Amino acid sequence: MNPNIPWPSMFKANPSISRSQWGEASNPSAISGQRQSCEGISSENEETSQQESKPRWNPKPEQIRVLQSIFNSGVTNPTPEEIKRIRAQLQEFGEIRDASVFYWFRNKKARTKQRQRHLHSGETSKSGSENGTGEESMYGRSITIVINNVPGQVPVGPINVKAMFGENAVLLHSTGQPILQNEWGFTMECLQDGAMYYLV
Amino acid sequence: MNPNIPWPSMFKANPSISRSQWGEASNPSAISGQRQSCEGISSENEETSQQESKPRWNPKPEQIRVLQSIFNSGVTNPTPEEIKRIRAQLQEFGEIRDASVFYWFRNKKARTKQRQRHLHSGETSKSGSENGTGEESMYGRSITIVINNVPGQVPVGPINVKAMFGENAVLLHSTGQPILQNEWGFTMECLQDGAMYYLV
DNA sequence: TCCGTATGAATGAACG
DNA sequence: CGTTCATTCATACGGA
Numbered sequence: 001m002n003p004n005i006p007w008p009s010m011f012k013a014n015p016s017i018s019r020s021q022w023g024e025a026s027n028p029s030a031i032s033g034q035r036q037s038c039e040g041i042s043s044e045n046e047e048t049s050q051q052e053s054k055p056r057w058n059p060k061p062e063q064i065r066v067l068q069s070i071f072n073s074g075v076t077n078p079t080p081e082e083i084k085r086i087r088a089q090l091q092e093f094g095e096i097r098d099a100s101v102f103y104w105f106r107n108k109k110a111r112t113k114q115r116q117r118h119l120h121s122g123e124t125s126k127s128g129s130e131n132g133t134g135e136e137s138m139y140g141r142s143i144t145i146v147i148n149n150v151p152g153q154v155p156v157g158p159i160n161v162k163a164m165f166g167e168n169a170v171l172l173h174s175t176g177q178p179i180l181q182n183e184w185g186f187t188m189e190c191l192q193d194g195a196m197y198y199l200v
Numbered sequence: 201m202n203p204n205i206p207w208p209s210m211f212k213a214n215p216s217i218s219r220s221q222w223g224e225a226s227n228p229s230a231i232s233g234q235r236q237s238c239e240g241i242s243s244e245n246e247e248t249s250q251q252e253s254k255p256r257w258n259p260k261p262e263q264i265r266v267l268q269s270i271f272n273s274g275v276t277n278p279t280p281e282e283i284k285r286i287r288a289q290l291q292e293f294g295e296i297r298d299a300s301v302f303y304w305f306r307n308k309k310a311r312t313k314q315r316q317r318h319l320h321s322g323e324t325s326k327s328g329s330e331n332g333t334g335e336e337s338m339y340g341r342s343i344t345i346v347i348n349n350v351p352g353q354v355p356v357g358p359i360n361v362k363a364m365f366g367e368n369a370v371l372l373h374s375t376g377q378p379i380l381q382n383e384w385g386f387t388m389e390c391l392q393d394g395a396m397y398y399l400v
Numbered sequence: 401t402c403c404g405t406a407t408g409a410a411t412g413a414a415c416g
Numbered sequence: 417c418g419t420t421c422a423t424t425c426a427t428a429c430g431g432a
Contacts, residue, residue, distance in 0.1 A: 056412055056423065103413055110418065111411085256408050256427065277420085303409060310422065311407080401432100408427080415420075 057100040062093040067104055068194040074175050076109045078102075112192075146196040147171070172198040257300040262293040267304055268394035269374065276309045278302075312392070346396040347371070361387060372398040 059067075066089060070078075078086060078101070087101045171179040171187070174196040180188040191197070259267075266289060270278075278286060278301070287301045361369050361381050371379040371387070374396040381387050391397070 058424085059412085100412075104411095106417085107412070114418080258428070259408085300408070304407090306420085307407065307409085309420095314422080403432090404430090406427100406429080408425100410425075411423090413420105413422080416418100 057096055058094075059096075059100075059104075060093045063090045063096065065194070066090060067101070067108075068192075069174070069196065071105065071108050071192075074173075074177075076105060078105055145191050145193065147199050170200050172200060174198070257296055258294075259296075259300075259304075260293045263290045263296065265394065266290060267301070267308075268392075269396065271305065271308050271392075276305060278305055345391050345393065347399050370400050372400060374398070 067086070070086060075082065080098075083098050083101045087096055087098050090096050090101065170181075171191075173179060179191070179197070267286070270286060275282065280298075283298050283301045283305075287296055287298050290296050290301065361371055361379070370381075371391075373379060379387050379391070379397070380389055
């Protein structure tokens with residue numbers, strides 16, 4: 001193992017093949033009567049070797065939950081060692097490669113940020129809070145968070161902690177970090193979907 | 201391609217819960233719950249009922265026409281600003297989100313390319329009997345294109361411009377770009393469904 | 401009513 | 417890293 005190589009390079013694709021374009025891969029099990037590809041044309045590859053074919057990882061709910069909780073606990077750039085451990089943990093629920101774990105975190109981080117930025121760009125102050133029939137504001141949906149082990153829904157974006165939980169309420173992230181709020185009690189940072197918080 | 205377009209953002213709304221879906225359906229598992237994530241976090245909180253849910257955008261014909269013309273005019277990766285303007289334009293015909301516009305372009309581009317590739321891959325000609333690529337085996341249909349403002353149908357794939365419109369006929373894309381043809385008059389590039397062309 | 405295609409939406413995997 | 421590609425999932429629709 002080379003300790004000095006940049007991480008991502010470990011996951012380089014085969015140079016000869018542009019972007020992934022594996023015709024397809026057998027999808028072990030997975031049924032659901034969806035039309036699938038079935039292909040079969042390929043033929044070949046029987047036992048003998050390790051099917052190096054790399055079908056896209058299909059995350060199991062349990063895996064996602066674990067990943068999210070790790071992510072929400074502050075890990076956004078796991079080290080190679082962490083990745084290995086995480087992967088080992090996830091493997092229990094289904095096939096998964098280190099690379100997939102790596103990618104997951106990277107995508108998660110990137111998309112979380114993107115989302116955040118995009119939310120910001122669509123600011124039109126909008127005075128009237130209630131719009132009733134008006135359509136939804138595109139990114140205004142709700143997320144599920146767990147507070148004191150009790151799952152619940154809160155809207156995306158700032159929420160008023162004081163109003164929701166009392167004047168002295170403070171939300172702690174599962175890591176113990178307090179969620180900052182302004183003088184009105186509005187959260188200053190986004191709550192993460194699927195994350196666990198503690199109310200104190 | 202894409203000289204210097206910074207792509208500031210992406211779209212998305214639901215931070216987690218991968219591809220599951222609202223509404224009902226879903227036969228949660230039972231059969232080797234392989235695919236799908238279903239998310240989890242245990243509880244469901246359906247109470248709020250307000251649940252606007254986000255029904256998938258259903259494009260109106262007018263919207264599609266506008267989008268196609270924009271796409272065919274060369275825009276395949278609209279910037280956020282462009283997207284906003286496009287959406288504003290489309291909104292007149294029905295509800296639509298920026299994200300949908302974004303997705304539309306992305307899908308359009310991806311599928312256009314994919315189609316092209318599949319088209320190409322079938323160069324074995326010869327016994328077309330084995331339509332192997334089970335995936336989607338039907339691109340041997342016709343598309344609708346508008347020539348000199350007159351809509352018409354042409355088969356997918358190369359068409360003989362000379363034969364159809366005369367020895368000196370030349371087809372121009374709505375952008376003004378001429379559609380290349382070989383010495384026989386066959387188009388060297390695919391005509392786009394819904395695109396507008398000019399015959400000169 | 402059921403099946404198959406078209407396509408909106410989401411996301412794993414990569415590229416520059 | 418931000419952006420883009422490719423593939424997959426789920427649903428709206430149209431035909432038989």
